[in-house]
Amino acid sequence: MEMQKMESNQDLIYHYVRESIYSDPKNGSGVTTEFIATNLQMQRTNVSANLNKLVRQGKLVKTKTRPVRFAMPSTQPAGDAFTTLIGSSGSLKRDIQLAKAAILYPSGNLNIQITAHPGSGTSIFVDRIIHFAEENHVVNKNGPTIAVNCRNYANDIHALDAVLFGENDDFVDSCFDQARGGVLFVNHYEYLTAGQQARIVDLLDKSTQFYELNENPQFAPGKAPFMIFSCSTQGKRQLEHKLPVVITLPSLDERPLSEKMQLINRFFAQEARTSKRTVSVGIPALKALVLSDYVHNIKELLAAITMACANAYVRVVNDKRDSISVSLEDLKPAYRKSLLKEKENQTTLNILFGDMEKMIFDPSDDNTTARSRTTSEDIYGDINKQYASLVDRGVGSANIKSLIDGHIKKLFDKYNYYDFLDSGANQQQLAKIVKPQIIEIVRDWLSACRKSLNRSFDNSVFYGLCLHINSLLTVKVGHKRLEENQAKQLIVQYSQEYKESVKLAQILRDELGLHLPLEETVLLMFFITPEKASTKGHPVVLYIMHGNSTASSLMETTNALNQNHNAYGYDLNLDVSTKTAMLEIKAQIQKIDQGQGVIVIYDMGSIKIMLETISEETNIKIRSIQIPITLIGIDAARKSAMETDVDYVYHTISTDIQQMVVTEQQRPKLIVTLCHTGEGGAEQLKNYIDQYSKLGIQVKALAMANKQELVSEVNDLRKVYQIHAFVGTFNPQLFGVPFIPINKVFENTRKDLDQILMFKPVLSNAFAYDQIYRYFQEEFKYADVALLKRFLPEIMDELCLAYDLKEDQRVGLFVHLGSMVERCLADDTTVSEPQGKQILTHYPEDVRRIGKILKPLEKSFKIIVTDDEIASIVTIVRKL
């Protein structure tokens, strides 16, 4: 009898759940036990037991959220290779249709080009294409699949010649030959030179001849492979016209938020599986992830989630039963900041999260079939190993956390997470990017260090060091990365490690001809110090207040309330001399600075001057905020002693406070624009800011002829102005004044200019030359912008191929070239570089090369680019 009743209750509940879900969209994401119990007037425990039974029978599914919801299982059919992709029936639907059409094309599959922003899922999409082609017997499962990732050769793109065209340049054993009868995937072909791309175009033109008629017995047997080429949206795409099907994948912001949320869900579920722990994620962290922008699209989102889980994992590493609890603090500040957008996205967030408290991901859940190439497994393994070795060395648990935190950050930041992902965790891959000789040197040296320092090093140290030395060989380090006294301090602190670094520096000099200056040798040491000194910290807060314990009390309260333990205090005793106070404050600032500067909150004016001097002497960025509480208190006490009317005292003090604030802001603000070579570029930038900024801040353009001169000019300006920021092609690192790189100004729209100048985050990041063209259009009298549009990008590409330029340098150079044409046409040849002659004699190879690259510009505009102009371009590209 009882059994019968249970069953009918179960049916009743099942039907009610189904009806509620299908009849009311509000219940789309499922219904709670509470909801059923109330509406059916049944006991909660009884309802709960029945619902769980229905889940076990597969009739309902249970969400992993709190409060738990019960929903109908998805009735999606098993589907094809693409079904596992998130967005397969949404933002990727059309792309998938196109891909299927290309594969199933009746007279033989068609080659495909995929165009996508970095990290948008090209590799996984291609993986699915290949599976689909295999499922449909369009390509042979047992045939070869040859994948070439051109980005892995970015440092020496000619190293690819043998892979693309064969050792003897005759295509024998090239990727085109090896892929016969299978699939060829050439990824990131935007890295190829124009010449390399042209040769591939030529091959595609003669493809039939090459694959079918060629009788060369040296070639592998088999018909033409199914070829897929992928390329970034910003790269040059010569091949595009030769490939019948072009698929453009959406970037992450072009996808609906619901898909972003599905990706987030899937990635957390993956982390739960790889770490073999339950992962619970707080809603604020999820909201921040949903609202953040990702330059590297899905790949960056995945990295952000792996990083957050790794951070949270550290807290529970020694207790195997604990779940990983991810909170907002585990995300990088840049992602956390996105919560500022919460208000404007409230409705969407409500739809996504409703009244959820957190989301829970179970390690045993296997709802994903999309293959992932993360390094997650290594990360959790690495953390475990690092933890065990620190415990062995007797390090206390409080220190362990910060050491491991540093370790994870290193993995992601210092060793460049994205490249690291792609370079794969094997040495063969590494050998394609890094000279084998470097790998050998690093391996031998690390094993020697292991013995002499009695310390073990994980793989990340090995890879990081190889890549680091490789970059020293290929990229000229222009700026000092470490100050001399910082270097000296480190040498004293880590004398043993330093000895080993010197040995490595000697080997590098003898075997590779690489001469490292002292600071670079010290940097090598970072790889083997137990507490790898961090170069990427956060700003910290320092209270400086008059009195015996005011500052320290504020510090304690701040740290107790926010738990970041990044606030410090300096109690400025009234009987301490200014000189002593200044020395002590300087020492404290040097001690607490993590490399990102110090926010000082202080109470009296005299401290400001001390701080300015300290900032100058130490080069530490100090930003000070005066809260004149002590002065106000003194004033209030004095007036109260003289007056009897409390309101009078109150009002006069309020007026005084306003005046205090006004005096503080009296010095007008000034923005200084800077350019590497002469005032030309700086002047352009100034005009741009003058024209489009509504902040009303004055702007002055300065030349960087010589650093000493710049310092004295800026120093003079500081007497009259409060320097708000430097904007330009390089950071002069003077007086702790903040710097805004030129690319930031141009890569965003004009309406965002003031946000940038005020250091506020802007949403769009995509770099667009369009912005600059528009500016040229309005500014130039002589140069035809349409013609510039035709020639400048090509010239920029050539220059970027020849020289390793960062984005801000690229933008600077772009503006420079445009202005140069305008100058030549205006016959304004006043720009004359004092060091021009020297450059022409010292860098004849560069002068010749740049002269050649500029030829099309000279021809089309009928101008002659003077030697002086070429010399100034050499200074930019060589970062002199």
Ligand SMILES: Nc1ncnc2c1ncn2[C@@H]1O[C@H](COP(=O)(O)OP(=O)(O)OP(=O)(O)O)[C@@H](O)[C@H]1O
């Ligand atoms: N539509 C999707 N559904 C599920 N997972 C995805 C999807 N797109 C990308 N991913 C996941 O995101 C990660 C990055 O994707 P992928 O490696 O394909 O990016 P990519 O575009 O090839 O990167 P890059 O431009 O750096 O070469 C992978 O772990 C992949 O599994």
